[in-house]
Amino acid sequence: MRPFSYERATDSGAAATAVKDHPEAMFLAGGTNLVDLMKLGVARPATLVDITRLPYDRIEHRADGSVLIGALVRNSELSGDPGVRERFPALAEALLSGASGQLRAIATTGGNLLQRTRCPYFQDVTKPCNKRTPGTGCSAIGGLHRDLGVIGTSDACVATHPSDMAVAMAVLDAIVHVRLADGADRTVPLSEFYLLPGDTPHRETVLASGDLVTRVELPAPPAGAVMRYWKVRDRWSYAFAVVSVAAVVATTADGTLREVRLALGGVAPVPWRARQAEQVLTGRHPTPELLRAAAQAEFAAARPLPQNAFKIDLATDMITTTVRHLAGGRQA
Amino acid sequence: MTMLERAVGAAVARIEGRDKVTGAARYAYEYPVPDVVYAWPVQSTIARGRVRVIDGDAALSQPDVIAVLDSGNAPRLQPTDDAEMAVLQSGDVAYRGQIVAAVVAGTLEAAREAAAAVRVDYDEDAHDVMLRTDDPQIFAPETVNAGFPGVLDVGDVERALAAAPVAIDATYSTPAEHTSPMEPHATIAIWDGDALTVYNGDQGPWMTSMALAALFGLPGGAVSVIADHVGGGFGSKALPRPPTVLAALAARAVGRPVKVALTRQQMFSLVTYRTPTIQRVRLGAGRDGRLAAISHDSLQQSSTLVEFCEQTVTPTRIMYAAPNRRTTHRLAQLDVPTPGWMRAPGEMPGMFALESAMDELAYALRMDPIEVRVVNEPSADPESGLPFSSRNLVACLREGAARFGWAERDPTPGVRRDGRWLIGSGVAASTYPVYTMASTAVARAEPGGGFTVRVAAADIGTGARTALAQIAADELRVPLERVGIEVGRSGLGSAPFAGGSMGTSSWGWAVSKACRALVKELAERSGAIPSDGLETQADTTEDLQNRKQLSRHAFGAQFAEVRVDADSGQVRVDRLLGVFAAGRIVNARTARSQLLGGMIMGLSTALYENLEMDPQSGDFANHDLAGYHIASNSDVRRIEAHWIDEHDDELNPVGTKGIGEIGIVGTAAAIANAVHHATGSRQRHLPITLDRVRATLPR
Numbered sequence A: 001m002r003p004f005s006y007e008r009a010t011d012s013g014a015a016a017t018a019v020k021d022h023p024e025a026m027f028l029a030g031g032t033n034l035v036d037l038m039k040l041g042v043a044r045p046a047t048l049v050d051i052t053r054l055p056y057d058r059i060e061h062r063a064d065g066s067v068l069i070g071a072l073v074r075n076s077e078l079s080g081d082p083g084v085r086e087r088f089p090a091l092a093e094a095l096l097s098g099a100s101g102q103l104r105a106i107a108t109t110g111g112n113l114l115q116r117t118r119c120p121y122f123q124d125v126t127k128p129c130n131k132r133t134p135g136t137g138c139s140a141i142g143g144l145h146r147d148l149g150v151i152g153t154s155d156a157c158v159a160t161h162p163s164d165m166a167v168a169m170a171v172l173d174a175i176v177h178v179r180l181a182d183g184a185d186r187t188v189p190l191s192e193f194y195l196l197p198g199d200t201p202h203r204e205t206v207l208a209s210g211d212l213v214t215r216v217e218l219p220a221p222p223a224g225a226v227m228r229y230w231k232v233r234d235r236w237s238y239a240f241a242v243v244s245v246a247a248v249v250a251t252t253a254d255g256t257l258r259e260v261r262l263a264l265g266g267v268a269p270v271p272w273r274a275r276q277a278e279q280v281l282t283g284r285h286p287t288p289e290l291l292r293a294a295a296q297a298e299f300a301a302a303r304p305l306p307q308n309a310f311k312i313d314l315a316t317d318m319i320t321t322t323v324r325h326l327a328g329g330r331q332a
Numbered sequence B: 001m002t003m004l005e006r007a008v009g010a011a012v013a014r015i016e017g018r019d020k021v022t023g024a025a026r027y028a029y030e031y032p033v034p035d036v037v038y039a040w041p042v043q044s045t046i047a048r049g050r051v052r053v054i055d056g057d058a059a060l061s062q063p064d065v066i067a068v069l070d071s072g073n074a075p076r077l078q079p080t081d082d083a084e085m086a087v088l089q090s091g092d093v094a095y096r097g098q099i100v101a102a103v104v105a106g107t108l109e110a111a112r113e114a115a116a117a118v119r120v121d122y123d124e125d126a127h128d129v130m131l132r133t134d135d136p137q138i139f140a141p142e143t144v145n146a147g148f149p150g151v152l153d154v155g156d157v158e159r160a161l162a163a164a165p166v167a168i169d170a171t172y173s174t175p176a177e178h179t180s181p182m183e184p185h186a187t188i189a190i191w192d193g194d195a196l197t198v199y200n201g202d203q204g205p206w207m208t209s210m211a212l213a214a215l216f217g218l219p220g221g222a223v224s225v226i227a228d229h230v231g232g233g234f235g236s237k238a239l240p241r242p243p244t245v246l247a248a249l250a251a252r253a254v255g256r257p258v259k260v261a262l263t264r265q266q267m268f269s270l271v272t273y274r275t276p277t278i279q280r281v282r283l284g285a286g287r288d289g290r291l292a293a294i295s296h297d298s299l300q301q302s303s304t305l306v307e308f309c310e311q312t313v314t315p316t317r318i319m320y321a322a323p324n325r326r327t328t329h330r331l332a333q334l335d336v337p338t339p340g341w342m343r344a345p346g347e348m349p350g351m352f353a354l355e356s357a358m359d360e361l362a363y364a365l366r367m368d369p370i371e372v373r374v375v376n377e378p379s380a381d382p383e384s385g386l387p388f389s390s391r392n393l394v395a396c397l398r399e400g401a402a403r404f405g406w407a408e409r410d411p412t413p414g415v416r417r418d419g420r421w422l423i424g425s426g427v428a429a430s431t432y433p434v435y436t437m438a439s440t441a442v443a444r445a446e447p448g449g450g451f452t453v454r455v456a457a458a459d460i461g462t463g464a465r466t467a468l469a470q471i472a473a474d475e476l477r478v479p480l481e482r483v484g485i486e487v488g489r490s491g492l493g494s495a496p497f498a499g500g501s502m503g504t505s506s507w508g509w510a511v512s513k514a515c516r517a518l519v520k521e522l523a524e525r526s527g528a529i530p531s532d533g534l535e536t537q538a539d540t541t542e543d544l545q546n547r548k549q550l551s552r553h554a555f556g557a558q559f560a561e562v563r564v565d566a567d568s569g570q571v572r573v574d575r576l577l578g579v580f581a582a583g584r585i586v587n588a589r590t591a592r593s594q595l596l597g598g599m600i601m602g603l604s605t606a607l608y609e610n611l612e613m614d615p616q617s618g619d620f621a622n623h624d625l626a627g628y629h630i631a632s633n634s635d636v637r638r639i640e641a642h643w644i645d646e647h648d649d650e651l652n653p654v655g656t657k658g659i660g661e662i663g664i665v666g667t668a669a670a671i672a673n674a675v676h677h678a679t680g681s682r683q684r685h686l687p688i689t690l691d692r693v694r695a696t697l698p699r
C-alpha cells in the first residue's frame, strides 16, 4: 500500500503552508487529472491538500465588462454561465468541447489550467520521459508522436498541453491571479504563465511550490468583436484536440481586420498564441492568400515530426476558415 | 394452448435487466469470499529475452505482502498448446507486458504497490514487433483459425486476371484492434483440496473448466466455473487468458482464495486483440461485371508463443462466383502478445478489403455496386460446391436499397456539397458462417407447476439467457413467466462458449430437445409430475452429426451515408442502415441491439479504433480508453437494423443462424465506399482518420 495523507484546507494561507516546502504535497481540486496520475504512479504525493472548500468558487462579472473566474468554479458551471455564454462564447465552446459532462461537473478552472500532458509516454512509468523523469530521454520523438507538438517543442520534449479551456483563455488575454506561498498576491498574464520545455520540460509553469491559483481574469473583449473556438478531433466527442483554434476578430466597416487574435491548441507545449500570424493579419483584408501567409509566418519556427507534420497544414486551413467566417460577421 | 402467443420472435426485455440496472447482478469480482487475498501481475518491460533475476525482497518487506511468485517458485502446470496459459512456467519473455512475476497481498492496494517494487533484471534481445510485407520470416500456415485451409487455389488466377477486360489490384490494411469489453477481466479462484472454483468473466464456463482442469492436471469435474453475469467479451473471454490462470496459480501457491482484476491498461497486453492485416485483392471481370478471377491474399501476425492465424480471406471463398479463385494467408510471428478472436475474426477485416474492392470494380465497370454483386451471385457455395441452406444476400441488398433510397443516388464521386461538407453514400455486403456445436441441456418440470431449464450457456450481455427461456417456453407451450432458466455455470453440463455467433443455435438446440423430451414424458404420464419433479436431458452431438451436408451462412447488406468536412478532413456518418438474413430472430429486442452494436463497432473500426504499436518499446502505446478511441454516442447518428423473414429448416430446430457478429461485417467497407463517393478518393487503410482523408482532398 502507498499511504498518503489527505487534508482539507479551510483557508488559503493554511493550504499554502501545507504545500510549500513539502515537495511531496500537492493541491487537490477536482482530482480528475491528479488522481488518475496517482493511480498510474506518475504523481506520488505524500499529502493531498484539498482546496475545494476555499472561497474561490464564484464568477464575478464586473461593470467594465471583464470577468473574474474563481479557480474552483467547475467547468460545467463556467460553460453554462449566461454572462460567459453571451460575452465570451469562445470560452463556453471550448469548455463544452472538452472531456465529458461528468468530468466537467467535477473539473475546476485551476485544475484545468494545470492539467498535465496526455503524451502516452509521460503517462507510462515504464518508459523514458524527460518531463516525468528528467534526463531519461524522450520516447516520443523516435516513437509515436502523431498527436504531439509541432511548435515550441524541444529536443527534450514534444508533449502538448491538452486543455481546450486554456486556448480560449489565451485568446481572451487572460490574467492568472496567484496567491504566492508567502501570502502575497501576484498576477501573471496567461501568455507568461506557461514555460516552454527547452531542456527542462518538467518545469511547466511559473508557479513555485505552494503557489495557489485563485482566479482567472478575462478583460472585456474588444468592442464589436466576434469570437469562436473550433476543435478538430479524432472522434466527435470525448477526445482531445488534434488541432484547435480560438479566434477573436473585430472588423471595420470596409472589412479590414481592426483586431485579430488567434490561439492554437494541440500543436504546442503551451496554449499557443499565434502572434506572428496576428501581426501579418492586423489592418488587412482577410483574403485566403493572406491568411495562408499569416499561418506560414506563424509556423516558420515549427519543428514538425514525421507523423504530425499534417497538423501545420490542418491548422492553416482552420485559421483560414475561422477568420474568414468571423470577418464575414458571422458567429460561425 | 392454441391461444398462447409464441415467445420466440417477441421483443422480450432481458430477464436480468432489472438486476443489472439496480446493481443486484453479480459480476465475477463481486462475490464475497472469506479470507480472500489479491494477486497483482508484474509485467515484462522488454519485448524479447529472458528474466535473469527477480528480486522480490523489497516487495516482501512491505506490509501485508504474502508472496512474490515467479517462474522459480510458482506451482507447475501441465504442458499446454496455448503457451499464453503457461503463466510463470519459464523466465522467457515473448512480448512486452507478459506476466513475469506476481505479488500476493492482503489488500489490492498492497499488492499493487509491492508489484511496483519487484525488481526484474533481464537479458534483453532485439525485438521485432512491426508487421511488414518484406519480413523474411513470413510463412504460409497450412491451416488457419477454425480449421480452414490456409491456401486455396482453383483454376488459373494469373491468366484470368491478365485476360480480364476490367481488373482491380489494390492493397488494403486494417490495424490491430483491442476487444476492450466494459468489464475488465476478473477472476476469483478458490481451492478446496483438489477442487477448484473459479468466478470468472467468461464466455464459456464449461470449456474454461475443462481447460483449467487439464492445465492443473485434474479430472474434468474438479473445476467449477461460475459466470452468472459477464460484462461483454467480444472474444476476449472465450478462452481462459493469463489473468485467470494467475488467480488459480496464486491461490494454489498461498493456500487462500485469490482475486485478480486487470486495470484497463493491463488489458491491452494481457487479453485478446485483433491482428493487424495487410491484404491484396485482385479482381478480374468481363464488361458485364461477371468475375473471371478473384485473388485475395492476407498477411497477419501472431506471437512467437502461439501460431494463431486469423481466417481473413475465408469469406471471399463463399461470396462470389468466379471460375478462378486464389485465397491465401501468410503469417509473421513477432515479439508481440498473441492476437485472437475479436468479433467476427476473419470476416471483419477480410470483408473490408473484398467489399471495398467490389466497389472499386463497380466504378471501373461504371456499374451500380449492387448490380455487380447481384450478377456474381453464386448458385451454390463456390468453394465446396454444396448448396446453400439459404442465401438471401440479394434480398438484403434489394430491401436495403429500397429503405435507404439507393435508386436516387448519383454514382458520380466527389460532387455533392452542403457548405463545407462533401456528401456520399456507399454499400457493402455482410456474411457470417453458421457455426453450431454440440451442447447439453436439462429441462425439469417442478412439482409446483413451473419449469426449470439448465444449460451451461454464458450471457455476456447479449440476452442469451432470455432467448433460451423464450425457446423453452414455446417448446413447453407455457408462458415465459413459468420458465426458470439457469445459465453461466460449468456444472450445468457440457456446452460451447458464446462465440462464433453460435450460442443461441447450439444451446437453443439442446434446450429445445430437452424440452420436447419433457413434453413427451409428461404426456406419457398424463401430466402427472412426481414429488421431486421430472427431468429430461438432451445432448445434440448426434443430431449435429446427422445434419445434411450444406453450406450454411448468414448474409446482409449495409448502407452508409457520410459527410466529410472539406476543411478538416473529419468524417461523420450521418446514417447507417443494415438489412440482415440470419434465420429466425428469437428476440426482436435483443437481436436489434446485437445488430446495432455490431454496426456501431464496425463504424468504430472504420473511423477510430487503432491499437498502435510503438516500435521502440514493443508496447501498444495508446493502452487506455483516452488514447484508444472507440465510437462514442455522438459518433452515431441515424442507425437502423432490419431483417428479412428467413425460414431455413436445415439449421437447427429453432431455425437460427446467429446474429452476434454479422453486424460488424461490411460496415467499414460501406463507410469507406461512402467516403470515396463523397470525396472521390479511396480510403484503403483503416481507420479513416482525418489526416488520411486530408492527404487525398484536392487543395
Ligand SMILES: Cc1cc2nc3c(=O)[nH]c(=O)nc-3n(C[C@H](O)[C@H](O)[C@H](O)COP(=O)(O)OP(=O)(O)OC[C@H]3O[C@@H](n4cnc5c(N)ncnc54)[C@H](O)[C@@H]3O)c2cc1C
Binding pocket: A026, A027, A028, A029, A030, A031, A032, A033, A034, A035, A036, A051, A071, A097, A098, A099, A100, A103, A106, A107, A108, A109, A110, A111, A112, A113, A114, A115, A116, A162, A163, A164, A165, A211, A212, A213, A214, A238, A239, A240, A241, B626
Ligand atoms: C477521460 C478524460 C478526457 C478528457 N478530455 C479533455 C478534453 O477533451 N479537453 C480538455 O481540455 N480536458 C480534458 N480532460 C482533462 C480535464 O479537463 C482535466 O482533468 C480537468 O480540467 C482537471 O481539473 P481538476 O479540477 O480535476 O484538477 P486536479 O486533477 O484536481 O488537478 C490538476 C493539477 O492542478 C493542480 N491544481 C489544481 N487546482 C489548483 C490551484 N487552484 N492552484 C494550483 N494548483 C492547482 C493540482 O495540484 C494538480 O497538479 C479530460 C480528462 C479525462 C480524464
